Amino acid sequence: MQADRKNVLLLAACQALIVTSNVVLISINSLAGHALAPNKALATLPVTCFVLGGAVCTVPASLLMHRLGRKRGFSLGAAVGIVSGVCCAAAAYLHSFALLCAGNVIFGVYSACAQYYRFAAADAASASFKHRAISLVLAGGIVGGVLGPESSKLTKDALSAPFLGSYASLIVFAALALLLVQGVQIPPLTEAERATTGRPLRAIMKQPVFIVAVLGAGVGATVMNLLMTATPLAMQMCHHEYSDSALVIEWHVIGMYAPAFVMGSLIQRFGVLQIMTCGVVMMLACVGIALAGISVAHFWFALVLLGVGWSALYVGGTTLLTEAYVPSERAKTQGVNDFLIFASMALSSLSAGLLVTTRGWSVVNYASLPVILAAGVALTWLRVQRSRQARAVAA
Numbered sequence: 001m002q003a004d005r006k007n008v009l010l011l012a013a014c015q016a017l018i019v020t021s022n023v024v025l026i027s028i029n030s031l032a033g034h035a036l037a038p039n040k041a042l043a044t045l046p047v048t049c050f051v052l053g054g055a056v057c058t059v060p061a062s063l064l065m066h067r068l069g070r071k072r073g074f075s076l077g078a079a080v081g082i083v084s085g086v087c088c089a090a091a092a093y094l095h096s097f098a099l100l101c102a103g104n105v106i107f108g109v110y111s112a113c114a115q116y117y118r119f120a121a122a123d124a125a126s127a128s129f130k131h132r133a134i135s136l137v138l139a140g141g142i143v144g145g146v147l148g149p150e151s152s153k154l155t156k157d158a159l160s161a162p163f164l165g166s167y168a169s170l171i172v173f174a175a176l177a178l179l180l181v182q183g184v185q186i187p188p189l190t191e192a193e194r195a196t197t198g199r200p201l202r203a204i205m206k207q208p209v210f211i212v213a214v215l216g217a218g219v220g221a222t223v224m225n226l227l228m229t230a231t232p233l234a235m236q237m238c239h240h241e242y243s244d245s246a247l248v249i250e251w252h253v254i255g256m257y258a259p260a261f262v263m264g265s266l267i268q269r270f271g272v273l274q275i276m277t278c279g280v281v282m283m284l285a286c287v288g289i290a291l292a293g294i295s296v297a298h299f300w301f302a303l304v305l306l307g308v309g310w311s312a313l314y315v316g317g318t319t320l321l322t323e324a325y326v327p328s329e330r331a332k333t334q335g336v337n338d339f340l341i342f343a344s345m346a347l348s349s350l351s352a353g354l355l356v357t358t359r360g361w362s363v364v365n366y367a368s369l370p371v372i373l374a375a376g377v378a379l380t381w382l383r384v385q386r387s388r389q390a391r392a393v394a395a
Helices: 003-036 045-068 070-094 097-114 117-124 130-139 141-155 164-183 191-195 201-205 208-237 242-257 260-270 272-292 296-321 327-358 361-394
Strands: none
Touching (some): 003 130, 003 164, 003 242, 045 327, 070 097, 070 164, 097 327, 117 296, 117 327, 141 164, 141 242, 141 260, 201 208, 272 296, 327 361
C-alpha cells in the first residue's frame, strides 16, 4: 500500500473516532446541560465550551505540529481526549455543571488537534491526489455519524447516572485514536522550511482566495453548528422522543460525511467554487424546510440537507485554502483558518441555546439566513475576480 493511501486510511479511521465523540457530545450535551444548568438558557454552554476550547487551541496545535510533527501532535491530542472523557463522566456522576463545562473545554483541545487530520492527508499526498485525500479523510466521519447516535442511545442510561455511560465512551474512542495514529507517516518539514516563516500573516490573509476559503468553510461550520446544536432542544420542546432526535442527528452526520466519498471528484470535475455554491443552495433549502413544519420528517430532511451543504462548503473551503500558502506558511495559515472557524462556531453554539429557549426554532433558522447569503456573495465575488484575471491573461 502506498504511503499516502495508508495515511488516508488511518487518518480516516481517526476521523471516524473523533466524529463519533463529537456526535455523542452533540446528542447529549445540550440535554445534560439542560438537566444540570442552574439557568436553562445556559443549556448549550457545554457545547460552547467545547468549541471555545478548540478555538483557543487551534493555532497553538498547528504551531506545535509544525515543531514536533503531525504524529506527536495527534498523539498528544488523543491523550487529552482521554482526560476529557474522564472529566465529563465525573461531571455526570457528581451532577456538576461546572465540571461538565470544564471537561468540554478540554475536549476542545483534542478536537483542535484532530481538525488537522484533513490537512495532514493533503501534506503527504501528491498534487493530483490532494483534493481526494482531504475528502476521503473527512468521509471517515460517516462511521461516526452512525456509531455516535447509536452508542449514545445504548449508553445514555447504561450506568448509575444519566449520560454517565455516554461520556465514559469518549475515553474508549480517544484511546483507540491514540493507537491508530502511531501508524501515520507524514514527512516532516525540511530544516529550511522550518527555518523560513514565509510571508507575513497579514499578506496571506489579504488574498481573495484566503478570504473566501475561510468565509466559505466558516459559514458552513457556523450555520451547521447553530442548527445542529439547537435541534435536540427544539425537538424536545416539540415533544419528540430522544430516539427521534438521535435519529435526526445520525442522518445529519451521514449527510455531512457521505458526500465526501465523491466530493473530491466533483471538485475536480466542476471546480471548487461551483461546488461551494451548491453548498450555499443546500443550506438555504435546509432553512426553508425547517421553517415549513416541526414534524420529525421536517427536522430529518432539513438536517440532512444541512449536512450535505456543510460538506460542500467545508471540503471546498479546505481545498481552496491550500492555494493560499506554501509549505513554510502552512502552520500559521491553517491555524488561523481553524481559529476563525472555531471562534464563529463558539458564538453560534451559545446563540443556539439562547435563541431556541427564548425565541423558538423558527428564529434560529431566520438568524442563519444572512450568514448563508454572505457566503454566496463572497463566492460570486471570487468567481468574478478569477474571470477578470483569466480574460486579462488571454488578452
